[in-house]
Amino acid sequence: MELENLTIAEAHKLLASRAISARELVAQTCKTIREKDPAIHGYLEVYENEALADASRIDKKIAEGESLGTLAGIPLAIKDNILVRGNMASAASRMLAAYTAAYDATVIQRLRAAGAIFVGRTNMDEFAMGSSTENSAFGPTKNPHDTSRVPGGSSGGSAAAVAAHECVGALGSDTGGSIRQPASFCGVVGLKPTYGSVSRSGLIAMASSLDQIGPITKTVEDSEILFDAIRGVDPLDSTTVDRAYLKDPKPMEHMVIGIPKEYFVGGLDPQVKEKVQDALRTLQGLGVKTKEVSLPHAEYALATYYIIMPAEVSANLARFDGIRYGLSKDAEKLFEVYAGTRHAGFGAEVRRRIILGTYVLSAGYYDAYYAKAQKVRALIKQDFDTAFETVDAIISPTAPTPAFKLGEKTSDPLAMYLEDIYTVTANLAGIPAISIPCGLSHDNLPIGFQLMAREFDEGTLFAIGKAYEQSAKK
Amino acid sequence: MISKSDIKKLAHLARIDIPEAEEEPLHHDLERILAYVGELQKVDTEMLDARARGTGLKNVMQPDAKKPALPSDPAELLAAAPDHDGRYVRVRSVWS
Numbered sequence: 001m002e003l004e005n006l007t008i009a010e011a012h013k014l015l016a017s018r019a020i021s022a023r024e025l026v027a028q029t030c031k032t033i034r035e036k037d038p039a040i041h042g043y044l045e046v047y048e049n050e051a052l053a054d055a056s057r058i059d060k061k062i063a064e065g066e067s068l069g070t071l072a073g074i075p076l077a078i079k080d081n082i083l084v085r086g087n088m089a090s091a092a093s094r095m096l097a098a099y100t101a102a103y104d105a106t107v108i109q110r111l112r113a114a115g116a117i118f119v120g121r122t123n124m125d126e127f128a129m130g131s132s133t134e135n136s137a138f139g140p141t142k143n144p145h146d147t148s149r150v151p152g153g154s155s156g157g158s159a160a161a162v163a164a165h166e167c168v169g170a171l172g173s174d175t176g177g178s179i180r181q182p183a184s185f186c187g188v189v190g191l192k193p194t195y196g197s198v199s200r201s202g203l204i205a206m207a208s209s210l211d212q213i214g215p216i217t218k219t220v221e222d223s224e225i226l227f228d229a230i231r232g233v234d235p236l237d238s239t240t241v242d243r244a245y246l247k248d249p250k251p252m253e254h255m256v257i258g259i260p261k262e263y264f265v266g267g268l269d270p271q272v273k274e275k276v277q278d279a280l281r282t283l284q285g286l287g288v289k290t291k292e293v294s295l296p297h298a299e300y301a302l303a304t305y306y307i308i309m310p311a312e313v314s315a316n317l318a319r320f321d322g323i324r325y326g327l328s329k330d331a332e333k334l335f336e337v338y339a340g341t342r343h344a345g346f347g348a349e350v351r352r353r354i355i356l357g358t359y360v361l362s363a364g365y366y367d368a369y370y371a372k373a374q375k376v377r378a379l380i381k382q383d384f385d386t387a388f389e390t391v392d393a394i395i396s397p398t399a400p401t402p403a404f405k406l407g408e409k410t411s412d413p414l415a416m417y418l419e420d421i422y423t424v425t426a427n428l429a430g431i432p433a434i435s436i437p438c439g440l441s442h443d444n445l446p447i448g449f450q451l452m453a454r455e456f457d458e459g460t461l462f463a464i465g466k467a468y469e470q471s472a473k474k
Numbered sequence: 475m476i477s478k479s480d481i482k483k484l485a486h487l488a489r490i491d492i493p494e495a496e497e498e499p500l501h502h503d504l505e506r507i508l509a510y511v512g513e514l515q516k517v518d519t520e521m522l523d524a525r526a527r528g529t530g531l532k533n534v535m536q537p538d539a540k541k542p543a544l545p546s547d548p549a550e551l552l553a554a555a556p557d558h559d560g561r562y563v564r565v566r567s568v569w570s
Binding site for chain 2: 099100102103196235236238239241297300302303304306307314318321322323324325326328330331332333334335336337338339340342343346348351352354355356358359362368369372373375376378379413414417
């Protein structure tokens with residue numbers, strides 16, 4: 001039995017029919033990690049013993065004839081900014097290098113109740129700030145398709161672990177593209193859900209008006225399975241909305257996909273453009289109609305994002321002050337404890353964003369930067385509202401290029417920020433977006449395309465995505 | 475646009491030590507980022523207000539019922555602090 005390449009749906013069938021045991025599946029996953037992860041470094045820590053014990057408990061329930069859900073016995077990897085009680089959660093920062101989570105994130109509680117098994121915590125850019133996973137305080141993750149290249153970021157460890165079959169599925173978090181861009185670079189599926197559909201209780205916050213937790217998986221079907229398990233209202237996150245999404249919204253021949261004319265121009269790698277257009281032709285072959293749409297403020301999305309996000313970062317990360325938890329640098333005076341701890345604990349990119357956020361919020365600059373950005377954000381949202389009056393989904397590249405070399409962009413923060421150019425708009429508008437693999441570059445590097453839909457319309461993304469995958473398999 | 479003395483002031487406001495040697499590269503990066511985000515000044519936003527938009531929710535209420543104030547055991551939370559005295563987190567003198 002080939003256990004290595006299983007999807008969640010396939011593994012569930014084998015577990016339910018007792019063709020394999022959860023223990024066998026977890027043992028195989030841990031074996032793959034031992035073989036492959038030294039070259040990839042997707043994981044910061046693997047919980048082999050706990051995972052095997054959890055698997056045995058699931059096997060016992062199956063043996064007793066208990067009917068279990070789709071996720072029972074499935075080995076998952078969790079991004080290191082999501083709290084799992086009793087385990088370390090460092091957000092890949094020196095600040096939290098020795099921090100042990102005192103409670104479970106809501107998504108973890110839900111997955112645990114569904115019988116999922118947590119095999120380890122995955123590497124990321126520090127506090128989810130970066131697009132390459134090179135900003136980790138614990139060393140970079142490498143792309144499984146070419147270890148001289150980055151896996152994308154900030155959920156690079158989760159994306160690499162799924163791509164290398166070091167887990168069956170994973171969770172990441174996405175503030176400006178941190179699930180979708182690494183999914184694109186690693187050739188896997190990544191979903192950023194609608195803002196308000198998944199609880200962030202127990203997610204180490206980056207920018208609270210943008211952050212969402214979402215699945216990174218091998219297929220769109222698996223993405224839907226994981227999303228269904230983690231979504232839904234939670235009293236511990238008052239931004240969550242009690243609103244179900246429509247499954248199988250309408251047949252493919254009634255779907256209309258918008259092609260934003262602003263998105264297929266300057267800065268886009270010709271190979272990425274070609275593969276996204278191939279994907280579009282495949283969708284047209286399924287009967288999907290296409291229509292050109294305009295998102296006139298899309299060109300301002302990245303600038304808007306790089307004001308709002310650092311502003312929220314500067315506020316959220318004020319809590320790391322060396323007093324209640326995490327790193328603490330002792331000094332004579334309280335102020336020196338704060339300032340010394342925050343210098344020692346935060347890496348260069350985190351410090352840069354905190355200072356930038358402090359600047360755009362400070363007296364005299366607030367209106368020119370933060371208030372202005374909030375207004376442009378409203379215009380970006382309006383562009384989408386207008387487009388979605390006539391189309392069901394919007395297609396674009398996920399990232400402007402395939403995976404780049406390690407070190408290629410580390411000395412130039414702006415070049416790194418441009419990686420998010422196609423993804424930040426969905427976060428600013430609060431809409432769901434998915435990245436789906438659509439082929440390989442000349443260098444055999446994965447390329448992904450992005451589909452965006454109306455708020456709480458993940459159903460359209462899954463329907464189109466599954467139809468595309470089936471058609472592309474043939 | 476942003477001066478060297480601004481950096482010192484911002485570092486103070488943000489409670490982060492920025493050593494002398496790091497000021498110049500940080501200043502350079504911030505100038506470039508601010509020039510880039512300055513593009514927004516071109517957008518006409520005359521008719522808009524700056525209220526944050528989210529999910530459209532307002533006045534999210536919870537039942538007025540007794541429940542644990544914390545999701546965790548207080549002893550566990552105290553143990554995470556670098557220094558504590560009984561049930562109090564101990565800090566350096568605020569007035570000095």
